[in-house]
Amino acid sequence: MNKYMRFRTSLRLLTGPVAGLALAAAALTSTATAGATGTGGADRSSVDVSGGTRTVRYDLGDEAWHLPQTGEPVELTGVVHYPTDLSEGRHPLIVMLHGWHESCADRQAEAARTAAENSGDDAAYEAASARLFSWPCAQGTPALPSADGYDYLAQKLAAQGFVVVSAGANGINASSVSGDENAAARADLINQHLRMWQKLSTSGKGELAGKFTDPVTGAARSVGFFHHLDLGKVGVMGHSRAGAGVTWQAADRHRGQWPQGVKVKAVAALAPAYNVMTENMSDYTITKTPFAVVRGTCDGQVGGEAFAFAADVAQGNRSGFHRFAVHGANHNYFNTQWSPRSGQVAAYDDATPVEGHPGQCTDREGSTPTTQLTEPQQRRVAATYLGAFFHRYLGTDTTQDPVLTGARHPDAAITEVDVTAAAP
Template identity: 65%
Template sequence: MTHNDTPTAARRPLLRGRALAAATAALFVQQALAGSSAAAAAPDVSAQEPRGVSTVTYDLGDQAYRLPGTGEPVEIAATVHYPKDLGTTPRPLVVQLHGWHETCADRAAAAARDAAERAGDWDAYAAAGQKLFSWPCAPGTRPIANERGYDYLGEELAGHGFIVVSLRANGINASSVWGDENASARADLINRHLALWQQLDASGRGALAGAFRDAVTGEPRRVDFRHHVDLNRVGTMGHSRGGAGVTWQAADRHAAQWPAGVTVRAVMALAPAYNVMTEDMTAYAITKTPVAVMRGTCDGQVGGEAFSFAADATAKSSAGFYRFAIHGANHNYFNTQWSPDSGQVAAGDDAAHDDTHPGRCTAPGDSTYDTQLTETAQRRVAAAYIDAFFRRHLTGDTRFEATLTGKRHPLAGIATVDVTADRR
């Protein structure tokens, strides 16, 4: 199944294929990406070994703003991973954005939807789906913390000196905006958060001042990020429809919408679900910023167009373009909240399987099978390449060049990764 933007009336087949899910805590990924010499970039945070990491959250409300045109509510909420010792040198900032997934952890609605699917009762299926994709969630129903699905990446990157902000976009997931408008809404959400960080870094003021809370206890936490965030070195990572959002946000046409003082210098599209029906590719065109796209060979949501669309969007780029195909990886395991081991509502393995290939997987409609990676292994491989990409392009560390160009495969014992690099 190809995961494209679909109008509400045609969503049933797409929803039927989605059994997405969750998890809790962070997975701290240690890898040894050796190399040669580090570039003379200042400051070189990437040369440092993993360090202690702290985690806070902020939440300015489930209805912090309204989508233009529809008036539907969207939250301003995020999880932040950062080095415990912020030091004296501003840190590069990485923004993470999840994709389309259920917004409310309503187990009764999930059970009703499954029963309706088995019975072929699509009216009941749609009614249950509305409860799972509502915003704000009904009283007594907790939201699915889709942004926490990348805690393992946040810890890995923060351990190497980055400040990492993972955004929640449940309001957009529950909204009626689709296609290019959905990518635009996600890009706007990124810019809204960046504007808050710009104000916080410059003056220690604004809506984020005093808004941080301990990620475990929920108690208020004072963190002085003032003058510690390098907004001239911003990287973005978007998964699924978040991948379309970060591509839109970084596109040449939309760079003028970045907050003052912000420069996006690296874009990672993780199994991106692009609007392949767009009539205006220039809305996604990136010509000056390095872009990487990653997809698993067993992705049950996004097809090979993830690579071809990104290639078209960067066709006139003078910066680097990288493609990483991870054999045996699916779509959901990149996000711990969407993965079965979490026990979260709507968790699932989206890869295709059959009884004649035990332990192996493929993409729907494909005939090539790979040994399926475990959740932990898939995320470990993804983290290694994402970490290498940002350390190379946000800090100038050339030690990761061999990994990004495919000359070196640091986790070859875990998975095969096909790497294509256009250095331009």
């Protein structure tokens, strides 16, 4: 029986079938010590640019695309962060995708669901949930902007020379696809966006031509992406269930589904919610593409199987495999729209508090209690390590290697980060 035919609740880090990878990485495993100082000067990326960043959006409609598996409608929308000056050279493209979360910002439905949960009314709970997870949303109800939740990371990367697209996936969240089909659907959606960007980059035409708008005013904006994108250097990042989606999309056996002219050079799974009931690990196995996985020790939604599954996926990967365990990080704070400070519908802190110890947290598996990170702290750490990863593998910035191997901990004054690496 495949070991992922059953759900595993115990933390299994780089053991069993990944022993060879673990041994290869052993010399490159390190943990940050709070208060420690870094060595050397500030990091400088090979794709650093000056002049700041700009942001545009595109929205081709809530039903612009349909799931290949079921025909259910999905939006083709994106928020794009890019360097102000695109005129010099070609810029690597990074596509980000959010995971499973409510699709419609319906406050009345949220209140009704909470009341139903408190009263134990299952029928009312299901009815309210159906409104929160509908697609398209009811007239007058805004879509929940989960794609905006990674602006903090996208802006940092754009300031350093990358073009970053965060795509919407509310239609998938409201759909009937689950398990491996859900991962495949998210991979298909990423490829659809990449297909549109490839057309725009090479011909200046296609679905995205003339579709960019100002995120504040909605006015049309003209942006010179034509001939200034490098689709041979693409990065993908997925959070939560989209972490499984990007793993599927970058898997060895699915490389043939990438649009012509597109080459994925770096894949990052952020707090990935893998379907551990899968019967076919080859649908996720990545041996030809650099791969990183990040998880917080206070994640209330994704357990240690995120690391175990990712390590098995990366067995035999000689391109680079990196694992980052962020002490005190939960699941939702990685997305600003899912976090309490946003005031957004369905935003909450998923960390498990430690009774009698205010400010301490653990995860659903009872990991060692630690001080919980604030929202800004957690995002700073995520931007540090994901930024270092993309710089290293979408360019030639080997100055990031000490961060990726754990030899240097830029955020040691904030928290500890356990780093395990099998570098190329």
